[in-house]
Amino acid sequence: MRKLIILLCTIGMCVPALALADTPSPSAQQQCAAERTAMGADAFKALYGTNGNKSNAFGKCVSKRASANAKALSNAAAQCTIKAYRSNGTQINQTSVITMAPLSERHFENVLGVLGESSVSDARIEVSCNKQFFPYAAVYKPGGPETNFVTASFALDTDLVTGVGNTPGTVVFQAPGLYLQAKPGDSFKQFDIPLVEGVRYKKATMEFDLYVDKFPNGIFAGVTAMRRTDKTMYYGLIVRGGRSKTIIDMGVDDDIMDGNGGPWKERSNYHVFFEYDTVSGRLTFKLTRNGALVETLSGPINHFDLSKNGKTFRVDFGQSGVADGAYFPPIGWRFSNLKVVLEPLE
Numbered sequence: 001m002r003k004l005i006i007l008l009c010t011i012g013m014c015v016p017a018l019a020l021a022d023t024p025s026p027s028a029q030q031q032c033a034a035e036r037t038a039m040g041a042d043a044f045k046a047l048y049g050t051n052g053n054k055s056n057a058f059g060k061c062v063s064k065r066a067s068a069n070a071k072a073l074s075n076a077a078a079q080c081t082i083k084a085y086r087s088n089g090t091q092i093n094q095t096s097v098i099t100m101a102p103l104s105e106r107h108f109e110n111v112l113g114v115l116g117e118s119s120v121s122d123a124r125i126e127v128s129c130n131k132q133f134f135p136y137a138a139v140y141k142p143g144g145p146e147t148n149f150v151t152a153s154f155a156l157d158t159d160l161v162t163g164v165g166n167t168p169g170t171v172v173f174q175a176p177g178l179y180l181q182a183k184p185g186d187s188f189k190q191f192d193i194p195l196v197e198g199v200r201y202k203k204a205t206m207e208f209d210l211y212v213d214k215f216p217n218g219i220f221a222g223v224t225a226m227r228r229t230d231k232t233m234y235y236g237l238i239v240r241g242g243r244s245k246t247i248i249d250m251g252v253d254d255d256i257m258d259g260n261g262g263p264w265k266e267r268s269n270y271h272v273f274f275e276y277d278t279v280s281g282r283l284t285f286k287l288t289r290n291g292a293l294v295e296t297l298s299g300p301i302n303h304f305d306l307s308k309n310g311k312t313f314r315v316d317f318g319q320s321g322v323a324d325g326a327y328f329p330p331i332g333w334r335f336s337n338l339k340v341v342l343e344p345l346e
Helices: 028-039 041-048 057-063
Strands: 003-007 067-072 078-086 091-100 105-108 122-129 133-140 147-150 171-181 188-193 201-212 220-228 232-240 245-249 256-258 268-277 282-289 292-300 313-318 334-344
Touching: 028 041, 028 057, 041 057, 171 188, 171 313, 188 334, 201 220, 220 268, 232 268, 232 282, 245 282, 245 292, 256 292, 313 334
Parallel strands: 003 122
Antiparallel strands: 067 105, 067 133, 078 091, 078 122, 133 147, 171 334, 188 313, 201 268, 201 334, 220 232, 220 313, 232 245, 245 256, 268 282, 282 292
8 A cells, every 4th residue: 555644734836836726626536537538448557557457547546646635723824834755755846835824724636746756655745834734635545435534644654544533532732833942041841731530541642843953062951751740750852962862761760762873963853753652561762854764762661550640741841951960951952843642541
């Protein structure tokens, strides 16, 4: 199955000369039907069919014509910057900027074709908007009429699956846009996550965008942590600037998970992703830079009680001052587009 993972995606005029926003496009099915009529059924099957009798030709044609869609959720106009990437991290076409009217919706048919990619098998579309919005894509399954609706995802590491919504009782917390620009005297931000008392959760995911300015003068930079106010720390992310190294505190003394060094660079944009899974008993960390996956770490967790438990469950970012003479605030670093999701045990 082809993959199309949309990471906070809207898509607009990926080639500035194309005024897609103002001209309705035929659907993928209509485009393929017209192409089949124009070239003849046999030629159409030879071009698109991949199975023994070429009976999947129409589905294969449609699958090349995924649509991207976005709803603006703000009462003010939103400006969005869009980039598209292949699975190897190289950018498709050029960066584009579009404006979305207040509370509007935009649909763009055949988005990969508009980008000039007629045969790409994996694609990822990124956007940064200055107002809140909701993205999704429609992808037509080869060989049949099934349509998959895909919402925001992290990376191109799984097959496309049908969007079915969150499990009942799922807690979703979001802080769209910039929520911390660390500077002297203002280098720490925390959010309380509204868990339901008495409910145990099986998995917590957290992801956000991060701009790394300069590494602090100290050895380490405190980046983020997920914790409960009874002194339970599920994990904490630290960057050792001199070695460009990831260090993850696993919440108990002398238990850390670290990388081999190298993924962190000054004046670079990153997407940070954590998955804390009490069923598998593992924490997974993924780091992308400019659309390409640069590090994955995974290790066993120490705290299996993922619940409120009469306390406050929170995530925090940066740090307010120097700790132990070695841990410094990440001055100049920018944190944005936070999303935290906790899924309840069934």
